[in-house]
Amino acid sequence: MRRHADIVEAWIVLVVWTVIAVGGTLVGVVAAHAAEDSFAQLRRERHSVPAVLVENTAGAVSTGEATTSERVRAKVRWTVSDGSTRTGWTLVGSGHKPGSRVMVWMDSQGQLAAEPPTAGAAAAEAALLGAGAALTFGGLTLAAGRLAQWRLDQGRYEQWGREWAQVGPQWGPKAT
16 A cells, blocks of 8 residues: 555655755854854954953952863953053963963953964864754754654544544444
């Protein structure tokens, strides 16, 4: 027996897996390239500037960020290109005394910013973001395919119910 719904279901399965394989790959690659470009732009826009700690960081509370050296939020002072002095809060290594020299990062508007990711860290994060995008796309595609199959199943159940309503009474008990 080859019902129309069975043929449609076979095509749904084929299309879903083709879209997952091709579309997921494309989505993952595009997302990874976009993330890599964004990280590269951060590295181009941000630059390091020497600064001086205004307060002691020896007893400061850690930010909880997982890094190789413990970093704390501290007040720093730096000189901008026009010669004026500015102060602000940023993350620095812990255990420094006031007057210690540290490097801080500035964005293109001259505001304190986080250090941009290194090329290696950016590549790893871009790869993870691309893989996540591909998996998300694949999951959504699979869910759409299962929804279509569920709808086909509902149609088959309704058809079977109608057919049984016609045939079932004929199988009832017979008087002998």
